[in-house]
Amino acid sequence: MKTSHEVDPHSHQHHHTGHTDKFQNDYPEAPPRPTREQLAHINGWGADLDRKDRPGVPMERTPPRFIPEPSGKVTQQEQNVEVLVSTExxxxxxxxxxxxxxxxxxxxxxxxxxxxxxxxxxxxLLLLGADRVNVVEGVVEDLAKGKVPNVLAEMGIKSEWQYNKAGLVKKVAIAGAVVGTVAYLMRRKER
Incomplete structure (x- = not known):
């Protein structure tokens, strides 16, 4: 009986000696996985390992609480405004x-x-467009009531500046480039 490494000389299979060994030597072994102690410096790492470190443990119960399903049919809510319904x-x-x-x-x-x-x-696409139009309608409604909306504060500019300065600068640069390009094209069209 032949072992897996022996090849019948009459068969059409060819055995390439050293090919597999050479291939494996071209790719070194993967580095060993870090230990728990090596990863302990990462804030929050391993929180799921020890039960007392889980944020929800004080609220969890074993076995979990039994919350019975509501019995009977849910009462239909009274409809006093227009409600859009899916075709499905x-x-x-x-x-x-x-x-x-x-x-x-x-x-x-x-x-x-x-x-x-x-x-x-x-x-x-229509729903996304409607959301954008609704934002403009809200600003117009505020102005009609005599209230000037603080658009920059509502966009979160202060938090963006505090936590993501590079992202804010990039957004301002892109917006400036778009506005500049539109102004340039409109001026060029007038000439």
Whole structure:
């Protein structure tokens, strides 16, 4: 009986001696994995190893709490504002949000979006566009009420400057380049 290294001289298989050894020598072994002690300097590393280090442990229970499922059918919420419903789900869900009913141009865009299925890109692009239009509508509404919105503060510029200066500088540079290019093209078009 032949071992796996012996080759029958009459077979058509050729044995290349040293090929595998040479290949393995070209790639050194992977470095050993670091030990727990070597990784201990990383803040939060290994928090899942010891139960007392888990953030949720004081709230956890073993066995977990038994929370019974609600019995019976959920009572249908009263509908006193327009609620947009997906074409995939016939009828309205038992509970829904009423804080931001569709209104204005953004509302018209949302109504148009809900004519298409959720797997249609037009649905999502219209909803994204409606969100942007809604931001402008909010600024106009604030100005109409005599309130000047602090757009920079609402954009988080202070926090961005405090925690991500390089990112903020990059964003300002890109915005400046875009505005400059648009101004240049508009001026060139006038000539």
């Amino acid at each position: 789900r016939p009828g309205i869900t038992p509970i829904f949000g009423t804080a931001q009913p569709p209104s204005g141009l953004s509302g018209a865009m949302r109504r148009a979006a809900f004519r298409w299925s959720e797997n249609d890109m037009r649905h999502w």
